[in-house]
Amino acid sequence: MSNHILIEKKIHKFNKKIVVSSDKSISIRTILLASQAVGISKISNLLESEDVLNTLKTVKKLGIQYKKLGNTYCIEGFGLNGFNIQKKITVDAGNSGTLARLILGLLVKSKKRVKLIGDKSLSKRDFSRVINPLKKFGANIKSKKNLLPIEILGSDFLRPITYDENIGSAQVKSCMILAALNTPGVSVFNTRVSRNHTELMLKFLKYPIKIKKIMGNELITVKGLNQFKGFNYKVPGDISSASFFIVLTLLSKKSKIVIENVNVNESRVGIINILNKMGAKIKLERKKIYKGEKIANIHVKSNCNLKAINCPSTLNSSAIDEFLIIFLVAAKSKGVSKFKDLGEMNKKESKRLDLGVKFLRSIGIKVDRFKNNINIHGNPKLVLSKKYEMKNFLKDHRIFFLSCITALTLGGKWKISDKDSINTSFPNFIKILKNIGAQIH
Ligand code: S3P
Numbered sequence: 001m002s003n004h005i006l007i008e009k010k011i012h013k014f015n016k017k018i019v020v021s022s023d024k025s026i027s028i029r030t031i032l033l034a035s036q037a038v039g040i041s042k043i044s045n046l047l048e049s050e051d052v053l054n055t056l057k058t059v060k061k062l063g064i065q066y067k068k069l070g071n072t073y074c075i076e077g078f079g080l081n082g083f084n085i086q087k088k089i090t091v092d093a094g095n096s097g098t099l100a101r102l103i104l105g106l107l108v109k110s111k112k113r114v115k116l117i118g119d120k121s122l123s124k125r126d127f128s129r130v131i132n133p134l135k136k137f138g139a140n141i142k143s144k145k146n147l148l149p150i151e152i153l154g155s156d157f158l159r160p161i162t163y164d165e166n167i168g169s170a171q172v173k174s175c176m177i178l179a180a181l182n183t184p185g186v187s188v189f190n191t192r193v194s195r196n197h198t199e200l201m202l203k204f205l206k207y208p209i210k211i212k213k214i215m216g217n218e219l220i221t222v223k224g225l226n227q228f229k230g231f232n233y234k235v236p237g238d239i240s241s242a243s244f245f246i247v248l249t250l251l252s253k254k255s256k257i258v259i260e261n262v263n264v265n266e267s268r269v270g271i272i273n274i275l276n277k278m279g280a281k282i283k284l285e286r287k288k289i290y291k292g293e294k295i296a297n298i299h300v301k302s303n304c305n306l307k308a309i310n311c312p313s314t315l316n317s318s319a320i321d322e323f324l325i326i327f328l329v330a331a332k333s334k335g336v337s338k339f340k341d342l343g344e345m346n347k348k349e350s351k352r353l354d355l356g357v358k359f360l361r362s363i364g365i366k367v368d369r370f371k372n373n374i375n376i377h378g379n380p381k382l383v384l385s386k387k388y389e390m391k392n393f394l395k396d397h398r399i400f401f402l403s404c405i406t407a408l409t410l411g412g413k414w415k416i417s418d419k420d421s422i423n424t425s426f427p428n429f430i431k432i433l434k435n436i437g438a439q440i441h
Pocket of ligand 1 (some may be wrong): 024194
């Protein structure tokens with residue numbers, strides 16, 4: 001079956017209000033925390049993408065029942081470590097690094113061996129970042145070269161740990177926090193700042209977790225073995241999905257968009273801070289706080305006067321999934337944009353730094369690369385007219401989205417493979433593009 005799309009025309013001017021898909025990080029966390037709560041949690045607006053559906057399947061395999069009523073998933077938890085594992089089982093995280101890393105944290109006390117597997121992309125990703133702290137807690141873990149498949153067997157003799165998380169990874173931080181929930185005593189993590197949805201959710205659940213800012217880091221203290229009750233949660237829109245429509249609007253002519261009800265947590269809005277430094281004038285309206293999370297409507301207008309940025313690496317973590325699309329803006333901006341210390345990009349669903357540089361060069365943009373630093377020589381006059389074919393990108397959803405937005409804003413005749421990759425995070429991506437006028441075949 002053909003699994004590619006063709007884009008041969010730029011998008012015409014538009015003026016639209018849209019809703020993007022729900023936040024993936026929050027969706028996965030609500031399911032995992034509901035699996036540890038006492039009683040029923042009701043989660044509405046859950047993202048129904050493959051990563052999230054794999055999270056539901058995983059907790060089900062671990063003995064947690066759920067049903068869907070209308071727009072709401074009802075998940076019944078039996079408290080901390082309330083999984084029901086009778087024999088050795090295998091769980092499949094598919095493409096999701098977040099599910100794979102976080103579920104290991106919840107299995108530190110499992111009674112039976114659990115084998116964790118994933119797809120081709122996830123099987124290339126490094127797990128030493130979570131294996132090391134989990135072993136310190138006392139979990140038994142087997143894996144070859146810190147890659148999947150991983151076997152974990154819990155322990156009855158867990159001990160609280162102190163640990164320096166110095167990658168700035170929310171997956172590592174959340175894995176440790178979830179392990180600490182099931183561990184007696186007080187665990188302390190000195191972490192580099194990264195997305196903080198797990199901490200905010202636990203705070204809203206009145207769980208004893210404390211966060212203190214110390215010299216740019218966050219010191220997180222978690223007291224283990226406290227139960228919390230089932231909860232209600234309505235998942236807001238995902239800024240990572242919104243980012244492609246922000247850039248589509250910015251780089252199109254005479255267009256406007258309002259993206260409604262998006263999570264704009266400070267630890268996620270790097271893209272807005274970066275693009276506004278480049279002159280984008282993106283605005284947040286109707287701001288509100290929902291269970292500790294900031295939510296707003298994002299207003300964007302076309303802008304053909306964008307300028308280069310010397311991007312401070314302190315913004316890296318808050319835009320880590322958005323750099324590919326930010327690079328496209330740099331390619332259309334005046335001057336040389338500089339980005340530093342982006343090694344983590346190569347540890348994602350594909351080697352995004354390598355592929356991003358290759359992509360920019362393939363559309364005629366000069367890029368200097370020094371290890372994990374790149375300089376992008378912008379060309380505001382850049383227009384494409386040749387044929388382009390995108391394939392072999394390990395089905396990385398964000399590379400697919402980047403290719404579509406490039407085709408729709410810069411032109412050229414594009415054949416883009418692996419359309420199904422959108423199901424990882426944003427199943428209605430193409431439908432929304434078509435609704436605002438994109439011609440996609
Ligand atoms: C995520 C954290 C980030 C991000 C990923 C989702 C999360 O990964 O890239 O898409 O939900 O915790 P790292 O924590 O490894 O940076």
